[in-house]
Amino acid sequence: MFTAEIIAVGSELLTPFRMDTNSLWLTDRLNSVGVEVKLKTIVGDDDARLEETIRDALKRSGVVVLTGGLGPTEDDITRKIAARALGRRLSLDERVLEEIRAKFLRWGRKMPEINARQAMVMEGAEVLPNPNGSAPGMYLEHDSRVVALLPGPPREMKPMFDTHVLPKLASRAGGVRVARRVLRVAGLGESAVDERIAPVYTQYKNPQTTILFTNTDIEIHLTAQGKTEQEAELLLDGLSGQIEERLGDAVFAFRGETMEEVVGLRLAVGGFNLAVAESCTGGLIAHRLTEVPGSSNYFMEGVVTYSNEAKTRLLGVPEEMLERRGAVSAEVAEAMAEGVKRRASTDFGLAVTGVAGPGGGTQEKPVGLVYVSLADDAHTEHRRLMLPGDRHLIRWRASQAALDLLRRRLI
Ligand code: ATP
């Protein structure tokens, strides 16, 4: 197994306005053939710093992937500096030049002379064609190191890497295959999750386990290596099965699916339909559900009843109940769920009411207090939640809890 580093070149990547996303994509691809990324660097268009970075990279990494700076202008320095750092001559390749010229003709333009620079090739390098742009890439093996120069624009870089670099690395990596899986957990806290599954996953180096805490749920990332894809997948099956045993229903996805996808699939498979009444989430649940293609098969309607008056007029929540219990209460949440179900004649009615903050909290009903409720033909239930976070997070977490309530009913 050999290690890689990625060097992203371009001063724009050091501004607050552009992000180096190429390296994220490249890391995923390199990992998939068993090449581990140990280091990433972002370097501006600066001769000395780029040269130093490339020299250092060659000392420590088996694979060095550069992206960016292959354009035709004076500040595109990657070709020139890589050649200097590797001690290789750079010379004009007439065939490559003709190809670039021909490409411009196909685009209906005459090649600006400045683009001739892109036909400068390092001695010993294989030229990687770029069907999506003018700058060709380069691949070379140097003192048992692999060096790849790729263009910066993602739509040029990605196909070039997949077509010309990845297959070479895969065969050099000795046929290691990597498989990944993302399990997602809802309704359990971080420490509860770790407490239950640490005794299992700490016993394995392969698969490797990483636990990530996101806004609404906990993700368990499993990465396995095997001689074949099947072998790696089998290792994942084993560990993911043990984790599921420990966490039970709290695991809602085994392949990284979102909550709304899982709920949608369950509704579709059961042939059920749904209507939603939202207060503090302001339509977020309806939005999430309808992001999923095919949701029209089960999602019938959603109403945002923000005011008390709307809760009464649209959902039939009794005025007297709103006055006595307040809009944020178990009774009102249930009346909303039943009201929207009745109104839409659906199998399920789902409702949320709560205090998202930052204002509006009281001692009795603090910011973060949320009730979610689910009604079907047989009965209506609710959950009372105290959600941490700012307004944005509380709304997100409330939507997740509501969807999770429905998911659990559909199991
Ligand atoms: P060009 O011929 O377009 O100049 P180039 O190889 O010189 O290609 P750059 O000039 O470095 O590439 O980058 C062109 C554009 O590609 C950037 O403005 C940016 O939008 C995108 N880009 C470059 N590097 C990256 C990166 N690491 N991650 C994401 N996008 C990038």
Ligand code: MG
């Ligand atoms: Mg450029």
